[in-house]
Amino acid sequence: MTSGLVSTAITQGGAHTLDIAFAYFLARAAIQTPRDLRLFLVMIAPGIALMSLFVVQEAVTHTRVLQRVASDISGSPYRLRDDVRLGLMRGTGPFPHPILAGIFLASFLPLYLASGLRGWPKILGIAASFGGFFSMSSAALLGLLMGGVLWCYDWASEKISNVTWRIFLFGTAILYAMVELTSNSGFYGLMIRYASLNTTSAYNRVLIWNYGTQNIAEHPWFGLGYADWDRPSWMHSGSFDHFWLIMALRFGIPVSILLIAATVAGVILLAVKSRTYRPQDARLLRGVAISLAVFALGAISVSLWLSVLVWFFVLLGIAVSLGVNLQREVPRMLIRRSAARPAPAPAKPHASERLPR
Template sequence: MDQITLLIAAFGSVSVVLLSPPRALAAYVGVLVWYPSYLTVQVGTIDLSVSRIVITVFLLRCITSPCLRTRFTRDALDIWVLASLLIGMTAYYLANPSSRSFENRLGFFTDTAFVYVCFRLAIHDRASFVLFVKLTAVIVAALALVGLAEAVSFRHYFAWLKAYRRWRTPGPEMVEAIPEGRWGFVRACGPFGHPIMFGITFAMFLPLVCMLRREKGLWRYATWVLAGLLAIGALSSMSSGPWVMLIAVLFFLALKRWRQWFKHLVIGALVLILLVSIVSNRPFYHVLFSFANPLGGAGWHRARLIDAAIDTVGQWWLAGFGGRDPGWGRYVGMAWTDITNHYLLIA
């Protein structure tokens, strides 16, 4: 599998060198979402995924291109974004000083800062941005069809590749067993490691695809087909996280037409939260998760983890838990803290 991974990385690297910057950026997105990130090439103690190799090559191309550098104009957002990334890396390392945490944050920096810098250098006007969005929309929409196929066929087509992961060797049951279904469908995850990440990907790209409705000709009508496929991709994960994110995206896309009502909606929501908390004599999120609980148990679980975060805020507000389990499992009768609050474990 190492040879195949290197071959894919080489093909992606050549693509981002030869293609125009917007097309090269779309090629990187294609590699990122279609090739499993858990398939890596080991260099010393560092595991290099295909996406990290490709974005590093693309970054070298961008910073060595006089044409791309001269068109770049720095603004305040660039400083804020890069500063926040550096602060996050430093806080994590200080909370958990080790060579492993340094490698972890170095990978995080590659996945975030490298991509941000490449995007800022490669996309310089509306035409280049629209071209990138068109190509990315087709790439991600095709992946949504895989999600739909997995959801209805009760098969994970990429599951057999998990046997080649370096950091964890699953047993045969993890690769071959039919996954648990929900409402007659399986939780699709495609080439991703988890259905939640798979579904969130489609909801994340949906606003970009919807901007194509302003284009003329075929793309104006194709936008609705592509947007529908991305919505199906998010739903195919059968996970509440992507579903809620999809609802939020659709809500804010609709709200864009009535932006003058946004302030009134925020004030109304705050008043409603206050009234519900007073009348029910319990936190608003307890009431919300009691009714907005389509997957059974997940809502109560999340409400209790919010309680845990509030009760222990003095322990994690500055630097998290340094990668250690905070022991919140006792709030929900579990021996470990669920991945729902993984953001605190790696903060």
């Protein structure tokens, strides 16, 4: 509907099928129990730590090693600006942008905190997630802060009877409504303005929201595809730092709404299912819900692509898989245990109940 060429549509559609659909269904097929997820977290901990190490090294030494080596091997120049914030260069590691590196690493903090793992995998995973700080990205810092705070609240909800998630959600809803009603810029504008480390990028995101929504209103059903979006001539950069908005801009409002609905459904499924399982597994489910929710919130300040886009839909697939399949796991376990247990011998009747010969 938007590209005009079948070959272009097939190429772009095929790429998104691999990055989104294949990643989602692979996660759903491979990770169906808490044990599967724990094994997955153990196996990827060294790789996450290595990525984090490169991000920290770049931020501290102000020298890019990994990207430069890859550029020398491939012959393609890397297009990264050496931005410095608070005395640290924005670490990128193997990612195409510091923001992507930051939100990717930050998403693992709730997972490893709530994993129930012991020893080096848990320590390595938590330490690696803090490497997101060295991307010097406001989205990553907010993700680390929110992930840690929500995990602490979940821990408190297990220890204190009056601390519940219903109270937290109710208070959050009231705060959101008050900000929307009393603020001129709304909740999104207020968060971008005060949670950003760079005032220029914060202002640019507000402009992206204003002019992006105008473009979406003009092409609501199928979007613009990969055509350039209309904006003032003085906005030289075509960067569109809002994942949910760019999905509507490229492919139409229904696509963005359905993806948001799938994400919300994944979080709700995990929250509901966690009530019926033992504390250790329930804690892990809530950790996945926190990670997915924080990741989705962080996506309002960046456009997800390449490996980070794949990881988001892997995380979504894990959330839906655990939320749906866990309910079927317990009956099968009970059936296997009851089948393995010998049937009790019938009780002998009392003398008074014996029939006369």
